[in-house]
Amino acid sequence: MGSTESGTFRMPRADARPWLASLSGDRSRPVGGAGPDGVAEREEGLALGIDKPPGSLHADVVNVDIRWEGQDTAVVTFKTLDF
16 A cells, blocks of 8 residues: 655746646556646646656656635645555
8 A cells, every 4th residue: 555645835826837837757547638748627726647757756646626716816735645
């Protein structure tokens, strides 16, 4: 059985999509409605699933969900899964 980590933080809404699209890793596991960069746009926010993220993060999968909180703020929630 693997482990999971999760967290939440806020960021400016205007920066959310460029930041999410800049995350590196394999986007072979598409999130429903995802565009060519793997980012799914929804009325309530954005989502991205990454397989095998590079670097020092020891995870097999990272799921990032962004929900709009008003016109200027986005709430980012992430969960890592290590199998």
